[in-house]
Amino acid sequence: MKYLDEYRDANIARGLAAEIRRRSTRPWVLMEICGGQTHTLMRYGIDELLGESVQLVHGPGCPVCVTPLETIDRALALAALPGVTLVSYGDMLRVPGSNTDLFHVKAEGGDVRVVYSPTDAVKLARLQPGRKVVFFAVGFETTAPAHAMAVLQAARLGLHNFSILASHVLVPPAIRTLLSSPRNRVQGFIAPGHVCTIVGCREYEDLVREFHAPIVVGGFEPVDILEAIRMLVVQLEEGRAEVENQYVRSVQYQGNRLAQETVARVFEVADRKWRGIGSIPVSGLRVKDEFAAFDAERVFELSSVCAEEPAECISAEVLLGHKKPTDCPAFATRCTPDKPLGAPMVSSEGACAAYYQYRRHLVTL
Amino acid sequence: MSDEPKELAAFSCPLPLPARERILLGHGSGGKLSADLLKDVFLPALGNPVLNLLEDQAIVSLNGIRLAITTDSFVVKPLFFRGGDIGSLAVHGTINDLAMGGAEPLWLSAAFILEEGLPTETLRRVVASMHQAAAEAGVPIVTGDTKVVEKGSADGLFINTTGIGRVRDGISLSASQAQPGDAILVSGFLGDHGIAILAEREGLQFETQVQSDSAALHTLVARLLEATREVRCLRDPTRGGLSSTLNEISASSSVGMELNETSIPVREEVRGACEMLGLDPMYVANEGKLVAVVAASAAQTALHALRVHPLGKNAAIIGHVTADHPRMVVMRTPLGTTRIVDMLAGDQLPRIC
Numbered sequence: 026m027k028y029l030d031e032y033r034d035a036n037i038a039r040g041l042a043a044e045i046r047r048r049s050t051r052p053w054v055l056m057e058i059c060g061g062q063t064h065t066l067m068r069y070g071i072d073e074l075l076g077e078s079v080q081l082v083h084g085p086g087c088p089v090c091v092t093p094l095e096t097i098d099r100a101l102a103l104a105a106l107p108g109v110t111l112v113s114y115g116d117m118l119r120v121p122g123s124n125t126d127l128f129h130v131k132a133e134g135g136d137v138r139v140v141y142s143p144t145d146a147v148k149l150a151r152l153q154p155g156r157k158v159v160f161f162a163v164g165f166e167t168t169a170p171a172h173a174m175a176v177l178q179a180a181r182l183g184l185h186n187f188s189i190l191a192s193h194v195l196v197p198p199a200i201r202t203l204l205s206s207p208r209n210r211v212q213g214f215i216a217p218g219h220v221c222t223i224v225g226c227r228e229y230e231d232l233v234r235e236f237h238a239p240i241v242v243g244g245f246e247p248v249d250i251l252e253a254i255r256m257l258v259v260q261l262e263e264g265r266a267e268v269e270n271q272y273v274r275s276v277q278y279q280g281n282r283l284a285q286e287t288v289a290r291v292f293e294v295a296d297r298k299w300r301g302i303g304s305i306p307v308s309g310l311r312v313k314d315e316f317a318a319f320d321a322e323r324v325f326e327l328s329s330v331c332a333e334e335p336a337e338c339i340s341a342e343v344l345l346g347h348k349k350p351t352d353c354p355a356f357a358t359r360c361t362p363d364k365p366l367g368a369p370m371v372s373s374e375g376a377c378a379a380y381y382q383y384r385r386h387l388v389t390l
Numbered sequence: 391m392s393d394e395p396k397e398l399a400a401f402s403c404p405l406p407l408p409a410r411e412r413i414l415l416g417h418g419s420g421g422k423l424s425a426d427l428l429k430d431v432f433l434p435a436l437g438n439p440v441l442n443l444l445e446d447q448a449i450v451s452l453n454g455i456r457l458a459i460t461t462d463s464f465v466v467k468p469l470f471f472r473g474g475d476i477g478s479l480a481v482h483g484t485i486n487d488l489a490m491g492g493a494e495p496l497w498l499s500a501a502f503i504l505e506e507g508l509p510t511e512t513l514r515r516v517v518a519s520m521h522q523a524a525a526e527a528g529v530p531i532v533t534g535d536t537k538v539v540e541k542g543s544a545d546g547l548f549i550n551t552t553g554i555g556r557v558r559d560g561i562s563l564s565a566s567q568a569q570p571g572d573a574i575l576v577s578g579f580l581g582d583h584g585i586a587i588l589a590e591r592e593g594l595q596f597e598t599q600v601q602s603d604s605a606a607l608h609t610l611v612a613r614l615l616e617a618t619r620e621v622r623c624l625r626d627p628t629r630g631g632l633s634s635t636l637n638e639i640s641a642s643s644s645v646g647m648e649l650n651e652t653s654i655p656v657r658e659e660v661r662g663a664c665e666m667l668g669l670d671p672m673y674v675a676n677e678g679k680l681v682a683v684v685a686a687s688a689a690q691t692a693l694h695a696l697r698v699h700p701l702g703k704n705a706a707i708i709g710h711v712t713a714d715h716p717r718m719v720v721m722r723t724p725l726g727t728t729r730i731v732d733m734l735a736g737d738q739l740p741r742i743c
Binding site for chain 2: 026029033035038039067068069070071073074115128129131132133141247363382383384385386387
């Protein structure tokens with residue numbers, strides 16, 4: 026496949042891995058933020074290719090994983106209401122709430138639909154004027170523009186039966202939390218290319234200046250990630266800390282202005298709880314008061330549900346890069362994708378699930 | 391939960407899910423949930439020495455003749471798709487389950503569950519297609535049944551077919567017979583059926599239209615078994631795709647498998663569609679492909695036998711059976727590294743990003 030196979034080329038990948046091993050004088054600790062990148066690392070066994078030259082730890086960038094348990098419980102409660110159609114991306118369906126998941130609510134008669142695009146949910150609201158359609162709007166900065174578009178479209182159409190249950194998290198505040206931790210050991214970051222396609226690279230400049238840790242914006246294919254790692258290692262070896270862009274075929278420094286403006290019309294920055302980590306200041310997006318009629322939290326007056334994570338789960342340690350999934354005594358025994366104890370095991374892009382799915386043959390349990 | 395006192399619910403551990411289980415769509419996906427249903431519901435109630443083998447067909451003896459029996463229900467939506475329809479699929483699917491047992495298919499039955507209001511013309515088209523598929527395969531439909539349910543109780547039209555065949559003398563195929571060193575072959579491109587259905591269902595337009603691979607494989611199997619008797623196991627990787635089939639064989643034989651990712655034949659269009667939809671072709675359904683586990687010494691003979699048949703011209707050796715990592719299927723990636731190819735819990739779900 027053109028424009029894809031080039032980035033999976035075995036010779037290029039092996040060449041980059043050899044260069045990383047050659048250039049690295051000590052095992053630099055690097056973190057990829059995005060779950061999509063973790064998925065690629067595990068799927069292609071890039072850790073195997075790099076040996077001891079760098080230590081890869083996996084960041085909190087799986088939006089499915091970090092969606093708070095109470096938000097999931099709210100989605101489940103909405104889906105069970107008669108007269109409500111809950112519309113979601115596919116991978117939210119298996120995520121367990123406190124007592125059940127969307128698959129089970131669907132089996133019990135709840136109207137749960139899967140779509141690829143939030144505008145399909147708007148279409149559904151138009152077609153079923155008698156039902157309330159709620160879109161479960163989960164994601165990072167990447168999905169926010171499409172969610173904002175859906176709200177604007179619904180407003181333009183004058184729909185009174187469409188709303189979104191928004192759970193958006195922002196990447197730079199999470200990196201700030203990581204770097205501010207006294208226990209931080211991450212020396213360089215691969216920033217998620219798709220997020221930067223929307224928001225650009227400017228916010229990362231502030232982080233680099235403040236914490237003197239290099240950040241390379243990276244893509245999602247094996248060659249992208251290896252190249253980003255090489256760029257980080259070169260910076261670290263030379264004692265530099267800068268924002269560099271590996272994903273030049275998609276990311277421009279200023280990002281996508283139109284998308285940013287669309288997001289800013291509908292959403293505003295707010296404090297946000299991350300499942301498995303806790304509350305992070307100014308790390309999320311909430312629907313502006315102006316669009317309250319499209320905010321499911323307000324439309325349905327969803328009272329806050331208090332939900333506790335199982336104490337055994339070390340998800341905060343994993344999501345902040347202090348520990349590897351395999352350091353957890355429950356990994357692949359009491360905690361599996363079928364019966365996850367916590368955030369990083371719930372979606373295929375979570376670090377624990379990626380290890381479980383692709384790498385457990387290399388682990389002695 | 392609703393019938394539980396509030397205080398109790400509040401103290402209950404959030405995970406795992408409670409035992410008020412219901413049937414989910416995933417129970418029909420051919421993955422782990424389907425296996426759970428067999429283990430927890432069907433085998434405890436119905437288990438017997440033949441059923442317990444869990445092959446795609448039962449093999450029973452009558453006066454020294456070994457008969458293969460299999461049954462399958464077809465609920466595909468939409469009823470008509472590129473490369474086939476529910477009628478041809480119902481014929482091919484059951485013939486294939488017989489063929490995978492090394493049997494020559496002899497007779498089929500067809501039972502219809504029709505939804506009130508279904509246009510008769512739709513039924514006529516489906517039945518004509520069944521007739522054509524059965525005639526082309528040389529396997530007659532010798533008995534049948536029709537039921538009609540109220541509007542809303544079925545999705546247009548469901549078909550069940552049962553097949554009876556005669557197992558060839560000297561042939562004994564089973565998922566429990568894979569041995570370290572054996573070669574693993576597939577008969578052609580993977581994922582065509584699943585992508586054709588999904589494209590139709592989601593109204594997706596690709597540059598090239600992918601067609602379902604729905605086909606009767608009994609003549610391909612006959613060619614293979616004439617060429618070599620060193621075939622240990624045949625399976626058709628339908629629901630759950632190649633990965634589920636290989637995981638089943640590897641578990642049943644208590645062996646490991648190592649696959650070579652670059653050897654696995656997947657059409658460019660199917661790869662593209664999977665990239666776009668966030669799916670892995672290893673888990674996408676096929677309706678006209680087989681997986682063969684063959685003794686290493688017979689691998690080339692088997693490959694040649696498959697390739698000279700029109701339905702096997704893109705056959706490939708994709709890996710081998712190993713004594714390492716028993717019950718685990720491991721893929722060697724194009725980068726020379728390895729990863730697990732797991733069985734899915736339920737259906738593949740498109741990812742957010």
